Amino acid sequence: MLSLIAIVLGGGLIAQALSFQNAINSLNDKTNTLDNRVDTVEAGKMQSLSLIIGEGELTNASAMPETTASVEYHRWEPAVLVVHKGDTVNLTVTNPRKHPHSFVMTGYGLDSGSLAPRGGTWNIQFVADKTGVYKFICGIAFDANDPANPNDDNCDPDHSTIVGYLVVLA
Numbered sequence: 001m002l003s004l005i006a007i008v009l010g011g012g013l014i015a016q017a018l019s020f021q022n023a024i025n026s027l028n029d030k031t032n033t034l035d036n037r038v039d040t041v042e043a044g045k046m047q048s049l050s051l052i053i054g055e056g057e058l059t060n061a062s063a064m065p066e067t068t069a070s071v072e073y074h075r076w077e078p079a080v081l082v083v084h085k086g087d088t089v090n091l092t093v094t095n096p097r098k099h100p101h102s103f104v105m106t107g108y109g110l111d112s113g114s115l116a117p118r119g120g121t122w123n124i125q126f127v128a129d130k131t132g133v134y135k136f137i138c139g140i141a142f143d144a145n146d147p148a149n150p151n152d153d154n155c156d157p158d159h160s161t162i163v164g165y166l167v168v169l170a
Contacts, residue, residue, distance in 0.1 A: 044084070044086040044087060046087070046088050046090065047083050047087045047088065047089045047090065049090070049091050050091075050092045050094070051076055051077070051081070051093045051164070052094045052095070052096060053096065053162060054075055055097070073161045074101075074138075074162050075162060075163075076136070076162060076163070076164035079164045079165065080165050081165070081166045081167070082166075082167045082169065083128045083166070083167070083168055083169070084128065084168070084169050085128055085129065085168050085169065085170055086129070087127070087128045087168075088125060088126075088127050089126055089127070090123070090125050092121060093112055093115065093121065093122045094115075094119065094120070094121045095115035095117065095118075095121075096118060096119060097117060097118070098117050100114045100115060100116060100120070101115050101120075101138045102114055102138055102139040102140050103115070103138070103139070104136060104137050104138070105135070105136035105166060106135075107130070107132070107134035107135070107166075108130075108134060108166070110124060111139060112124070112139075114140060128166075128168045130168060131169065131170045133165050133167050133168075134165065134167075134168070135165055136163070136165070137162060137164075138162040
């Protein structure tokens with residue numbers, strides 16, 4: 001009886017291990033497919049990239065049209081920049097929105113300072129000398145309690161959605 005239980009349990013563990021291996025193989029296949037799509041430039045090249053603060057729209061429509069609600073939110077466009085280690089990156093950041101925004105990427109020590117509304121631009125050149133994924137954000141916080149300038153020199157209320165990533169491949 002114990003040997004039958006051991007066989008059943010062992011079989012269950014083997015099935016679980018095979019399931020995990022299948023999941024790992026699937027993730028590897030997806031990673032290879034992604035690598036084939038984004039790994040299109042040679043390392044050590046000059047990369048000119050443009051980034052803007054764009055707007056998106058979320059819509060929640062129920063079965064009744066009078067209950068449809070839409071909300072605009074701000075985001076980086078594109079939200080992901082991909083380069084290779086060793087690339088020299090010429091980055092242009094533009095703010096076409098009506099409030100000031102900024103670009104901050106602490107992993108590379110980059111900070112644009114405040115970008116003027118409706119066209120403020122910042123250009124920076126840096127070498128992507130560290131592999132990994134680096135988050136960039138708007139560094140100007142939204143402050144709803146600022147009575148002196150209620151949103152005139154603050155970021156928008158959806159400040160937390162303005163997040164993007166730099167991916168530096170080996």
